[in-house]
Amino acid sequence: MLRLERTYAAILFDMDGTLLDSRAVVERVLTNWAVANDIDPVALLAVSHGRRTIDTLRDFAKAGTDYEAEAARIEKAETDDVQGIVAIPGAVDLVNRLLPGRWAIVTSAGRDLAVRRLTAAGLPIPDVLVTAEDIEHGKPDPSGYLLAAERLGKPAENCLVFEDASAGIQAGLNAGSDVVAIGFASPDDAKHSCPIVADFRAIEFRLS
Numbered sequence: 131m132l133r134l135e136r137t138y139a140a141i142l143f144d145m146d147g148t149l150l151d152s153r154a155v156v157e158r159v160l161t162n163w164a165v166a167n168d169i170d171p172v173a174l175l176a177v178s179h180g181r182r183t184i185d186t187l188r189d190f191a192k193a194g195t196d197y198e199a200e201a202a203r204i205e206k207a208e209t210d211d212v213q214g215i216v217a218i219p220g221a222v223d224l225v226n227r228l229l230p231g232r233w234a235i236v237t238s239a240g241r242d243l244a245v246r247r248l249t250a251a252g253l254p255i256p257d258v259l260v261t262a263e264d265i266e267h268g269k270p271d272p273s274g275y276l277l278a279a280e281r282l283g284k285p286a287e288n289c290l291v292f293e294d295a296s297a298g299i300q301a302g303l304n305a306g307s308d309v310v311a312i313g314f315a316s317p318d319d320a321k322h323s324c325p326i327v328a329d330f331r332a333i334e335f336r337l338s
Contacts, residue, residue, distance in 0.1 A: 132327050134335040136308065139288040141228060141337070142278050145237035145244055147179065147294035149221045150251040151315035154214030159207045167191070179295045179316070182238040182268035209243045212250035218314050220330030222252055232337055234258035234278040238268055238298075258282055270300035275307060290335060299324055 146152045160178060164171035169190050178186045184201040191200060225233060234256055237244050241261040248255055258281045265273045272286075279286040291302030291309045294316035302309040303323060310333060311326040327333045 132310070132325055132333045134290070134308070134310075134333070136290075137336045137338045138290040138308070139232075139284040139338055140279065140282045140290075141233040141335075142275055142289050142291045142302070142307065143225075143233065143235050144291075144293045144295070144298045145235050145239060145247065147315045148218065148292050148298075148312045149225070149235070149253055150215055150217050150247055152208075152215050152247055153315055155208055155211045159204060159211060162207075163204055164190075179297075181295075181297055182262045184262070185238075185268045205240050205243050208239075209246050212246060215247055215250040217251040217253055218312060218329050220332075224330045225254060225256075228337075230257045231282060234260065234282055236260045236274040236278045236301075238262055269295075269297040270304060272301050272305035275302055275305035279305070279307075292330075293324075 143149050146156070157175060160175055161171040164174045174186065174190050177189065183204050184197050187195065187197050187201055191197060235244070237260070239247070239261060241259065241263055244259060244261050245255055258278055260274045260278045262268065264277060267273055275291060276286050279289050287306040289307045291307045292312055293299045293302055293309055294312045299309050299311060309324040311324055312329060313326050314329045
């Protein structure tokens with residue numbers, strides 16, 4: 131059990147791999163797209179975790195690709211497919227105990243996709259939901275977490291961030307927040323920069 135000594139003003143969650151496990155959907159959709167575009171799906175999946183779809187496409191798609199249109203098609207396919215999406219152990223109980231103005235989600239997914247996945251996993255939609263449409267630069271840029279803290283009216287340095295991927299962990303640290311990694315659904319082993327727990331049943335923290 132990890133017990134944090136600090137008292138925090140608010141909690142900021144990543145979504146995929148942190149609050150819910152969407153690996154089955156992501157792997158199905160991105161593998162299909164990669165194969166159709168003559169791209170190595172293993173290489174693409176290895177770097178896609180925790181990043182905006184459009185940022186991954188810029189690294190892999192062929193020259194002349196309409197990145198925004200292609201990313202929209204991929205997100206539409208992911209939005210239509212919720213088979214196998216489940217909440218991370220302890221996540222539903224935790225967020226249901228948090229007051230509305232004390233937590234937010236910062237995700238690299240688009241808003242429609244985020245709402246669809248949260249609903250499929252039985253998780254509530256927070257008052258503050260920062261998605262890919264809200265920011266210009268994706269993780270590891272800290273702007274998503276800084277925006278969430280601002281919308282909650284809390285300093286980012288007084289917030290606790292839960293993440294699972296190296297890009298998101300770095301985004302939280304770059305925002306000045308404490309970060310804890312959730313290891314349940316993440317294939318990412320680059321978590322040396324923060325504490326890691328298996329899921330939300332293995333951590334205790336306090337809110338002011």
